[in-house]
Amino acid sequence: MAQPGRRPPSAPRDGSPPNPTTAAADARPLAPPPDAAGLREAALSHLARYATTEARLRQVLGRRIDRWARAATGRLAAEDIARASGAA
Numbered sequence: 001m002a003q004p005g006r007r008p009p010s011a012p013r014d015g016s017p018p019n020p021t022t023a024a025a026d027a028r029p030l031a032p033p034p035d036a037a038g039l040r041e042a043a044l045s046h047l048a049r050y051a052t053t054e055a056r057l058r059q060v061l062g063r064r065i066d067r068w069a070r071a072a073t074g075r076l077a078a079e080d081i082a083r084a085s086g087a088a
Helices: 020-026 036-049 054-072 078-087
Strands: none
Touching: 036 054, 054 078
């Protein structure tokens, strides 16, 4: 949810027309919620690229879920977001 006094990401500071690339990113279809298989693939990709701890890997995967939840805010009901985030 936008904070009071903050401009949306696609709104330019100087009052010029919105950047079509950014505006298109805001209009992208919502990706499906992260599931166990997708998170496992993300974990394996991360482990293949980085030496990491279990805590750091949990943080990376948690951020992935949080990004999806932020993108879903305003598009889905809060109950649906909570259910999908909790299922992952």
